Amino acid sequence: MQSYQPFLIADFSTGLELGKEPWLLPKDAFTTMNDALIHRGVLEKRKGYAPFASTGQGLAITGIFHLKDAQGARIQLVADQSYLYESDSSGLTQVSHSQRGANPVWTGSESSFIHWANWQGKVFMTNNQPVLGETTAGDGTGLDGIQVYDGSVFEALRPDLSGTGDYVDQCALIMVHKERLIVFSTLENGAMHLQRARWCKPGDPDDWTNDGFVDAPTGEMIRGAAYIRDEIAVWFEQSVWLLRYTGDADLPFRWEKVSSVDGCGAPFSTASFQDKSLALGKAGPVLTDGLDACRVDEKIPNLALGFDKDHMDVCFGMVLEDQSQYWLLYPFAGSASADRVLVLSYDNWTWSIYNLAFNCLGYHTLDQSIIWLASPADPVKDMSGVSWSACSEKWVSNTAQAGYPLVLAGDREGGVFQVNHTASDGDGEAIGFEVVSGRWNPYRDLGVKARLGRVDFLLETGSNQTLNVDFFKDASQTAYLTRQLSFDREGEKAWVRLYSGATGAFHRIRLYQNAAGQNIRIHAITPWFKPAGRVVS
Incomplete structure (x- = not known):
């Protein structure tokens, strides 16, 4: 036998x-x-999440990012639909605006995410809403446009293109490249320029009178952007372009088409890893290395067709470098908010789906290593004064060490959570x-x-x-x-x-x-x- x-x-x-x-x-x-x-x-089973902080306002979290101030210190920031907050050991503290005080600064929906860039000790922020965009009350008191924070002063930046009141009142994206602050897809003097990249004078984010801009030769609108090596990959609706540096002082940037295979259907799905950029196209994930672009959903064809196509604007992508993963928050069919996570482990190109309902993602770093206190129940295991890095127990974790990037997620009720953190969800779920x-x-x-x-x-x-x-x-x-x-x-x-x-x-x-x-x-x-x-x- x-x-x-x-x-x-x-x-x-x-x-x-x-x-x-x-x-x-x-x-x-x-x-x-x-x-x-x-x-x-x-x-493996995915790890869970634990409460980190709450705004107490009940508004959707639209940004989790940081300010690197003039002294090089990192200040953790959180934004919701109306306010900016600083994070410290006591929780989240609302930042008072120089013009608005404690009144709302931002308007927009739950998916009006903050796009941000650090430069010269300041963080520049946009939520793609116009200056003086109306609040839900219709009173015209929202500031929106571009906002700037340096750790002490929170104020609006309204680029004046001529010095006489020709303003940039809205932009979809904001980035820093070659000593210039660059804004994409702008509203200028009441006219939309959906294919435009405009930049300030070198080294001076307060001076925009250099007439520095270039429009991409396409009828498509800009949907997203990400850094690839020393260039910026810009995702349009059905194509991918590079904003390439020329070195010419008169026209320092030009557009160079990469591919018309597919573009970006979800503006905040873009992310970069391993000298490549990934975005969610209309039919699935698309990857570009700056030379070409291709679909990368061979293992999961048509999965994106299960996304709710009427709410693609709620998709949010981010790379978790410590895990070699790309996360895409997305709405399952019939959902108006993100209630799933498509996970790509790009070391081996494997896909997974997590049942998590978050609105956006971001990073946080510890200021100092976690220290264990003595255990009254087990004095032999007295760890007081010993950092985790000095412990030889098998549960030692680099996530407890100062400077290690911890992943945070924000929901639609003002809650912020640390993910990939515990073996349970929330408070023991x-x-x-x-x-x-x-x-x-x-x-x-x-x-x-x-x-x-x-x-x-x-x-x-x-x-x-x-x-x-x-x-x-x-x-x-x-x-x-x-x-x-x-x-x-x-x-x-x-x-x-x-x-x-x-x-x-x-x-x-x-x-x-x-x-x-x-x-x-x-x-x-x-x-x-x-x-x-x-x-x-």
């Missing part, structure tokens, strides 16, 4: 794969990856986890059925941790067997075996749970098969 053979699945590298029939997938591919990810070859394998049969090419004897799982151990496993065969959507994996084992890792014994043309498994405080990590899966007769007799 033929014995069972092991088929090891380890060093996971495919992740979510929707571009092929399930029976054609690589053995380490999954047709569902909800609140799960592939990280350094390990299948459960996190879901669901992955579904492709259809396995190592004898597929021979036209032979497979008998699944058992499946071994190499788990990272943890007390009181369990995971449900459903077994399916052939094309059935109903599990013929449900078992539970226990992670409560000795050692750091352990093999755990579940038995099946079923015969079918194909086999697949579903791993799932919904629990708080559980760090699920699976290093390998080994199904054991043996041939079991022809598929067609």
Whole structure:
């Protein structure tokens, strides 16, 4: 009698794969990856989030960024639909405006996100609303336009193009390049210039009388921008261009077309990593290296069609460099706000979907390392005065060290949260986890059925941790067997075996749970098969 053979699945590298029939997938591919990810070859449950601060105003958070002041100090800032706040150990403190005092400074919707740039000890901000844009009360008191903060003075910047009152009253994006502040897609003297890049005099953000601008030769409007190496990639509706530096003092920048393959459908989806820029096009993610552009959704074709097309403006993208990930907050079909996260792990180009509802993302850094206090319950483990970096325990974390970038997320109610932080959501809420394998049969090419004897799982151990496993065969959507994996084992890792014994043309498994405080990590899966007769007799 033929014995069972092991088929090891380890060093996971495919992740979510929707571009092929399930029976054609690589053995380490999954047709569902909800609140799960592939990280350094390990299948993991996503980490949770914890409260960081709250504005107390109940307005949507529209920006999480920082000011690098003239002394080089970093000041954490948060913006909502109306106000700017500084963050410190006591929470969020509203910044008083030199012209508005404590009155609203910004108008606009929940998706009027802040685009910002640091330069010369100041942070320059725009929410793409015109100067004196009306508030919801219709009283015309909103300031909007471009705002500037240097750590003490919060005021408006209204570029005067002639020195006699020809103003830039609105811009979609604001960046710094080659000692110039550059604004994109501007409203000037009542006229919109949707293809325009305009810049100040070199080194002087208060002087715009140099007539420095260039319009892209296209009828499309600017939708987003990101740095690539020493250039700025500018995303239009259906194309990608570079704003290339010329070195000519009279015309220091010119437009250079990169590609007409696709453009950007969500202005705040743009981000840069590994000398490339990624944005959400109308049909899916698009990547450019400044020489060409291409779609990068081979593994997840048509996934973007499940986004709510009427609310693409709520999409928000950011790169998490410490995790080598790109996050895109997006609205699932039928939703008016972002309630999912499309996650790209770009080290191995694997995709995942997280069930998280945030409005925007940003970074925060610790001013000093976290210090442990003495534990009265365990004086032998007295850690007072010892930073985490000096501790040899296995739970040592670089996220507790001064200067490490911590990821923050803002919601639509004025809450700010630290993400990728805990094993629970919010104040101890459960996190879901669901992955579904492709259809396995190592004898597929021979036209032979497979008998699944058992499946071994190499788990990272943890007390009181369990995971449900459903077994399916052939094309059935109903599990013929449900078992539970226990992670409560000795050692750091352990093999755990579940038995099946079923015969079918194909086999697949579903791993799932919904629990708080559980760090699920699976290093390998080994199904054991043996041939079991022809598929067609």
